[in-house]
């Protein structure tokens with residue numbers, strides 16, 4: 001069943017990892033999916049090629065989430081080419097981990113610009129034309145509620161900001177029947193968090209289900225939140241972490 005037939009979707013950071021899994025899942029549900037990327041044009045090209053050969057409606061735009069104008073321009077391109085965005089998935093994010101004393105102002109600005117400011121800008125631009133029944137799905141982290149280890153201060157701060165952003169925005173957009181939620185993944189095997197490291201062994205030791213998740217696990221939840229079936233869910237955080245925070 002195609003739950004998202006002909007819906008217009010934008011996924012930020014869709015070239016690799018969780019974002020790529022979300023692009024594939026939403027396109028498989030019948031949506032027309034555009035995605036942004038910054039530094040991995042070859043990965044974006046490979047994904048486009050594979051999905052287009054499978055008959056999916058997909059489109060890629062290079063737009064660095066650190067650059068407000070690039071985000072606005074990407075959204076304007078999608079709207080003028082395909083129509084108003086029904087579903088915005090704010091997925092692009094980075095992790096910068098080092099001992100706290102070694103952090104710089106540049107680290108702070110980089111992580112906050114990409115993990116927080118970009119979501120505000122994308123939402124602001126998208127809601128100008130987002131129709132009734134629209135969806136904004138932010139990708140946060142289970143670390144918003146559990147810092148888990150040292151060297152995570154900036155990342156944890158940035159992901160915690162998304163819970164407040166999500167709650168406030170849900171109230172602002174509720175009258176337009178637009179829902180806003182934050183999906184909080186736990187360990188998912190990607191370039192950002194490979195499953196074969198010492199940290200991974202530590203994380204596994206803390207989980208209820210004892211293994212890493214996949215991008216598809218997150219994409220399945222995002223597809224549900226994007227669909228009509230989730231219409232009464234808004235302003236909330238959905239943690240999907242194999243019980244790491246349990």
Ligand code: NDP
Nearest residue numbers: 013015016017018037038039040065093188190191192193
């Ligand atoms: P990856 O590092 O594997 O992939 C990140 C994706 O985001 C890539 O497609 C990358 O594109 C894109 N991206 C990064 N920076 C920018 C930028 N400045 N502008 C545009 N796109 C950008 O990360 P994951 O897939 O693991 O993470 C995806 C999201 O999930 C992030 O928000 C992350 O914080 C969150 N998350 C991940 C967890 C995990 O265990 N993996 C756990 C909890 C949350 P490109 O290479 O083209 O720049």
